[in-house]
Amino acid sequence: MASTDNSLIKVNNLKKHYPVTKGAITKTLVGTVKAIDGISFDINKGETFSLVGESGCGKTTTTKMILMSEPPTDGIVQYEGSDMAEFTTASRKEFKSSVQAVFQDPWSSLNPKMRVRDIIAEPIVTHEKATNNEIQERVNELLGVVGMHPFHAERYPHEFSGGQRQRIAIARALSTRPKLMVLDEPVSALDVSIRAQVLNLLKELQQTYELSYLMIAHNLATVKYMSHQVAVMYLGKIVELGNPKEIFGDPRHPYTRALISAALPSHPRLQRDELVLVGEVPSPIDPPSNCVFRTRCPEPTDDCKNGNIEMGLIEVSPGHWVDQCCANCG
Amino acid sequence: MSEEILLKVENLRTHFHTKTGIVKAVDGIDFELHKGETLGVVGESGSGKSMTAWSILGMVPKPAGRIESGKILYHGEDLVEKSDDEMRAIRGTGICMVMQDPLTSLNPVINIKKQLTETLELEYDEDKPSLLQRAIGLLSSVNIPAPEMRVTSFPHEMSGGMRQRVVGAISISRSPDILIADEPTTSLDVTIQLQYLKLLKDIQEETGVGIIFITHDFGIVAKMCDRVAVMYAGHIIEQADVVELFDNPKHPYTKALLKSVPDLDDDVDMLPTIEGQPPDLANTPSGCVFRDRCPNPSDDCKEGNIEMAMIEVSPGHWVDQCCVNCGEID
Amino acid sequence: MTSLNFEPIQLTRGQSIRKWIKDYNPPWIALTILTVLLFCGFFANFLVGDPMTNDLKARQIPPFTDWSHIFGTDILGKDMTARLVFGCRSVLLVTAPSIIVALLIGTTVGLLAGYARGWVDSVLMRITDATLGFPSILVAMLIVTFVGTGYTGVIIAVTATTWARFARMIRGEVLSVRERDFVVLAGILGVSPVMIMWRHLMPNVINTLMVMISLMIGQVILLEASLSFLGIGMSPGEPAWGIMVAEGRQQLLTTWWVSLFPGILITLVVMAFNFFGDWLRDYLDPRLRRAR
Numbered sequence: 001m002a003s004t005d006n007s008l009i010k011v012n013n014l015k016k017h018y019p020v021t022k023g024a025i026t027k028t029l030v031g032t033v034k035a036i037d038g039i040s041f042d043i044n045k046g047e048t049f050s051l052v053g054e055s056g057c058g059k060t061t062t063t064k065m066i067l068m069s070e071p072p073t074d075g076i077v078q079y080e081g082s083d084m085a086e087f088t089t090a091s092r093k094e095f096k097s098s099v100q101a102v103f104q105d106p107w108s109s110l111n112p113k114m115r116v117r118d119i120i121a122e123p124i125v126t127h128e129k130a131t132n133n134e135i136q137e138r139v140n141e142l143l144g145v146v147g148m149h150p151f152h153a154e155r156y157p158h159e160f161s162g163g164q165r166q167r168i169a170i171a172r173a174l175s176t177r178p179k180l181m182v183l184d185e186p187v188s189a190l191d192v193s194i195r196a197q198v199l200n201l202l203k204e205l206q207q208t209y210e211l212s213y214l215m216i217a218h219n220l221a222t223v224k225y226m227s228h229q230v231a232v233m234y235l236g237k238i239v240e241l242g243n244p245k246e247i248f249g250d251p252r253h254p255y256t257r258a259l260i261s262a263a264l265p266s267h268p269r270l271q272r273d274e275l276v277l278v279g280e281v282p283s284p285i286d287p288p289s290n291c292v293f294r295t296r297c298p299e300p301t302d303d304c305k306n307g308n309i310e311m312g313l314i315e316v317s318p319g320h321w322v323d324q325c326c327a328n329c330g
Numbered sequence: 331m332s333e334e335i336l337l338k339v340e341n342l343r344t345h346f347h348t349k350t351g352i353v354k355a356v357d358g359i360d361f362e363l364h365k366g367e368t369l370g371v372v373g374e375s376g377s378g379k380s381m382t383a384w385s386i387l388g389m390v391p392k393p394a395g396r397i398e399s400g401k402i403l404y405h406g407e408d409l410v411e412k413s414d415d416e417m418r419a420i421r422g423t424g425i426c427m428v429m430q431d432p433l434t435s436l437n438p439v440i441n442i443k444k445q446l447t448e449t450l451e452l453e454y455d456e457d458k459p460s461l462l463q464r465a466i467g468l469l470s471s472v473n474i475p476a477p478e479m480r481v482t483s484f485p486h487e488m489s490g491g492m493r494q495r496v497v498g499a500i501s502i503s504r505s506p507d508i509l510i511a512d513e514p515t516t517s518l519d520v521t522i523q524l525q526y527l528k529l530l531k532d533i534q535e536e537t538g539v540g541i542i543f544i545t546h547d548f549g550i551v552a553k554m555c556d557r558v559a560v561m562y563a564g565h566i567i568e569q570a571d572v573v574e575l576f577d578n579p580k581h582p583y584t585k586a587l588l589k590s591v592p593d594l595d596d597d598v599d600m601l602p603t604i605e606g607q608p609p610d611l612a613n614t615p616s617g618c619v620f621r622d623r624c625p626n627p628s629d630d631c632k633e634g635n636i637e638m639a640m641i642e643v644s645p646g647h648w649v650d651q652c653c654v655n656c657g658e659i660d
Numbered sequence: 661m662t663s664l665n666f667e668p669i670q671l672t673r674g675q676s677i678r679k680w681i682k683d684y685n686p687p688w689i690a691l692t693i694l695t696v697l698l699f700c701g702f703f704a705n706f707l708v709g710d711p712m713t714n715d716l717k718a719r720q721i722p723p724f725t726d727w728s729h730i731f732g733t734d735i736l737g738k739d740m741t742a743r744l745v746f747g748c749r750s751v752l753l754v755t756a757p758s759i760i761v762a763l764l765i766g767t768t769v770g771l772l773a774g775y776a777r778g779w780v781d782s783v784l785m786r787i788t789d790a791t792l793g794f795p796s797i798l799v800a801m802l803i804v805t806f807v808g809t810g811y812t813g814v815i816i817a818v819t820a821t822t823w824a825r826f827a828r829m830i831r832g833e834v835l836s837v838r839e840r841d842f843v844v845l846a847g848i849l850g851v852s853p854v855m856i857m858w859r860h861l862m863p864n865v866i867n868t869l870m871v872m873i874s875l876m877i878g879q880v881i882l883l884e885a886s887l888s889f890l891g892i893g894m895s896p897g898e899p900a901w902g903i904m905v906a907e908g909r910q911q912l913l914t915t916w917w918v919s920l921f922p923g924i925l926i927t928l929v930v931m932a933f934n935f936f937g938d939w940l941r942d943y944l945d946p947r948l949r950r951a952r
Contacts, residue, residue, distance in 0.1 A: 096850035113863035264549025
C-alpha cells in the first residue's frame with residue numbers, strides 16, 4: 001500500500017480472530033470468527049479516514065484495536081512509527097492521551113452523575129498534573145471551542161439536548177489535545193438540523209488542530225462530506241480503498257456499488273438504480289476462502305468461483321485500490 | 331393513486347398536562363391521506379410527528395396526554411370519539427403500526443405458520459387448513475419463494491430479508507387500509523433498509539394501502555413518499571407533493587433542512603446549518619413558533635401578532651402564512 | 661446554541677422547599693414514623709424510666725388505665741412504655757451496624773464481581789449464591805450458637821445473611837452500567853479500574869443501593885425480631901421488640917398488650933421503611949428528575 005511520511009497510524013495486515021468454542025467445561029474449538037482478516041491502511045495527519053460497510057464487517061473491531069482496548073491476533077499497528085505492541089508503559093500512557101473517541105449515543109456516553117466540568121476534565125486529571133485553576137481554565141476554553149458557555153460547566157448532562165451532549169463529548173475528547181479521534185457514528189443519533197452543526201464543528205476542529213479522524217458511519221453522504229480516505233469493508237476485509245471522489249464517483253467493486261445504490265436519494269427525481277445483491281452476508285465463522293465476496297458477486301469469474309484467486313488490493317488509478325478479484329466484476 | 335380519502339385529520343390538538351405546564355405536542359394540524367398514497371411526516375424529535383401517529387392510533391399516553399380538539403375522520407367516523415375497545419378493533423384491522431425493528435419483532439420460538447395464523451384467526455372465523463392456505467397466500471404475496479415449505483420454518487432458519495418479509499406479511503394479514511411506519515428503519519444497515527422500503531412499496535402496490543411514514547430523514551421521503559408534511563413544534567409548517575417540496579420549498583425551515591443534509595451526489599465544503607434549537611413545547615411562543623430561528627422575521631411576527639395558519643401558494647402546496655416570505659437562512 | 665444561554669432562575673430557600681415538596685410529594689406518614697423512631701432511639705433515657713426495673717406490685721396493669729403506665733406493664737411489672745421506647749434504641753443499635761457492614765461487604769463484592777467478570781466473578785458469585793441459598797434463620801442460629809447471644813451475635817448473624825443480597829443486586833447493576841459508553845470511554849482513556857469503579861460505576865448504582873437499603877432495613881428488623889423471639893437474639897429481659905412479643909406469647913389471652921404493642925410497632929416501622937424505599941425509588945429515577 002502506498003505509504004506517505006504523513007501518516008499518523010499505519011495498519012499492516014491486521015487480523016482479529018475469535019475462537020468459537022463448544023462445551024461449558026471442556027472447551028473444544030469448533031471454528032474461528034474472522035472478525036478482521038488482514039487489513040492494511042494508513043491514517044494521515046489532519047485527515048479523516050472512514051470505514052464503511054454493513055454491521056458485522058469488522059469496522060468496530062478495527063477501531064477497538066486502534067484504541068488498544070483489544071489486542072490484535074496478528075499484524076502491526078504503528079503509531080507515529082512505533083509498534084503499538086511494543087509500547088512501554090510511558091509510551092502507552094502517552095498514546096492513550098493522544099487518542100480519544102466520540103461515540104454514537106450522547107445519552108450513554110456521558111456519566112449522568114458527573115458535572116460537565118468533571119466530565120471534560122477527566123482526561124486531563126487522568127493524564128496530567130494540573131491545578132484546579134488550570135483545569136477550570138481549560139474546561140472553559142474547551143466549552144468555548146465547541147460553542148458552549150462556561151456556565152454550562154456546573155450542570156449535569158441531563159440538562160442538555162442531544163446535540164449539546166455530543167458537543168460536550170467532543171470537548172472531553174479534545175481536552176488532552178489528541179492527535180487522533182475515533183468517531184463512531186458521531187451524528188446518527190442526532191436530529192437532522194443538529195447533524196450539520198456537529199459535522200461542521202468536527203471539520204473546523206480538524207482544520208484548527210490538525211486532527212486525524214477515524215470515522216465509522218453508515219450514512220454514505222456523511223462519509224463523503226467528512227472524509228479524505230474511505231475504506232469499504234466486507235466480511236473482515238477491505239475491498240476498496242481510495243479518496244471519496246473516486247470511491248463514490250467511480251466505484252469499482254460490486255459491493256461498493258451495491259452500497260451506493262442503497263443510499264437514499266437527495267431528491268425524489270434522482271432515484272438510483274437499485275442494485276440488490278443476491279443472498280446474504282456469509283457467516284464470519286469460517287468465511288469463504290480467498291475471495292470472500294464470490295457468493296454474492298453478480299459476475300464471478302470461473303477462477304474466482306473455484307476459489308483460486310487470492311484477495312489483495314491492486315491500484316486501479318492513483319490512490320484508488322480495489323480487490324484484485326473483483327476489480328472487473330460487473 | 332386514487333382520489334379516495336382514507337383518513338382526514340382536521341385541526342388536531344394533542345396536549346400533555348404535566349407538572350411543568352401544558353406541552354402542546356400537536357397543536358392544530360390538518361392533512362389527508364389518499365388510497366395508495368404515502369404521506370411523509372418529517373420533523374425533528376419533539377416536533378410532534380410521533381404524537382400525531384399515536385393520536386391517530388388512539389394510543390396517546392393517558393392520563394397526561396389528551397386530544398383537546400379536532401377530528402380524525404376514518405371511513406366517515408371520527409376516531410377521536412371512539413372508545414378504547416373500538417380503537418383496539420380498528421388498530422387490528424384498519425390502521426396498523428409497522429414494527430420499529432423488522433428483524434427482532436418475530437417470536438423466535440414459534441414457527442411462522444403459528445405466528446401468521448394467530449393474527450389471521452382474529453380476522454377470519456375459519457378452520458385450520460383454510461387459515462394455513464391464507465398464511466401461504468400472504469407469504470407468496472410478499473414474494474417469499476416456496477411459501478408452502480417456508481411456512482413451517484422458525485425465524486432463525488430464515489435470512490434477514492425473509493424475516494422482514496414475514497413481518498410485512500403479518501402487518502398486512504388483516505388487510506388494513508392504513509399503515510403507520512414510525513421511523514422503522516433508523517437502526518438498519520443501508521442495504522437492509524433499502525430492502526425494507528422496497529417491501530413496503532411492494533405491499534402498497536399490491537394492496538393499495540395508504541402509508542404514513544414518520545421520519546426525520548429527507549432521503550426516505552425522497553425515496554418513498556408522494557406527499558410530505560413538515561412538522562415543527564407541533565405544527566405542520568409546510569405541506570406539498572414531494573417533488574414540489576424538494577423543488578420549491580417555501581418555508582425557511584424546510585429550505586434549511588433540505589440544504590443541511592450532506593448529499594452523496596454533490597460536493598460541498600461546509601454545510602449550511604440552522605442555528606438554535608426547537609422551542610420548548612411547554613412554553614411555545616404565541617404566534618409563529620419559528621420566529622426565534624427565523625432569518626428574517628417581520629416586526630409583526632416578532633411581536634407574536636401573526637397567527638399560524640396555512641395558505642395555499644400553489645395548487646396542493648400549503649405553507650404557514652407567517653413565514654412564506656421570510657426568505658432563507660444563510 | 662442559544663436555548664440554554666440564560667442563567668437559572670434563583671428561588672428563595674422557602675420557595676424551593678415548597679416547590680420540592682409539591683413536586684415530589686414525600687411520604688409523610690412514613691417519614692413521621694421514622695422520625696419518631698430515630699428520636700426515641702436517641703433520647704430513650706431522657707424520655708422514659710428504666711425498662712429493666714421489675715415492679716412486682718404493679719404487674720400486668722392493662723394499658724390506658726394507669727397514667728404512670730400508659731401502655732401497661734408486663735408480667736414482671738416492667739413499664740411497657742419504657743420498654744417500647746428503648747426498643748427503638750435496640751432496633752437502631754442492631755440495624756445500623758449490620759446494614760453498614762453488610763453494605764460494605766456486599767458493595768465491594770458486587771463491584772468487583774461485576775467489573776472484573778471472569779473467574780473473579782464466578783468465585784464471588786458462587787459464594788454469594790451459597791449464602792443466599794441457606795435459610796437465613798438457620799445461618800443466624802448457627803452463628804449465634806458460636807458467638808453467643810446479645811448485640812454482637814445478632815449483628816454478626818444479620819450481617820452474614822444480608823450482605824449477599826447487596827452483592828447480587830450491585831453486581832447486576834454494575835453489569836448493565838459497565839456496558840454504557842462512558843465506562844467504555846473511561847477504559848479507552850486509561851482511567852484505572854479502581855477509579856472507574858469509584859467514579860463511574862459507584863455513583864450510578866447508588867440510587868438502587870439507597871432503595872435497597874431502605875427495603876433491607878425492614879428485613880433486618882424482622883430478622884432481629886425473629887431471632888429475639890426464638891430466644892437466640894438479644895439476652896432475655898432486654899427491651900427488644902422481638903423479645904417482648906415472645907414474652908407475651910404465654911399469656912396472650914390475658915396480658916395481650918405485651919405482645920400486641922411491639923408487634924404493631926414492628927409492622928409500622930417495617931412498612932414505613934418500605935414506603936420510604938418506594939418513594940425513594942421514584943425520587944431517584946433520573947427520568948422523573950429530568951422533568952424537574
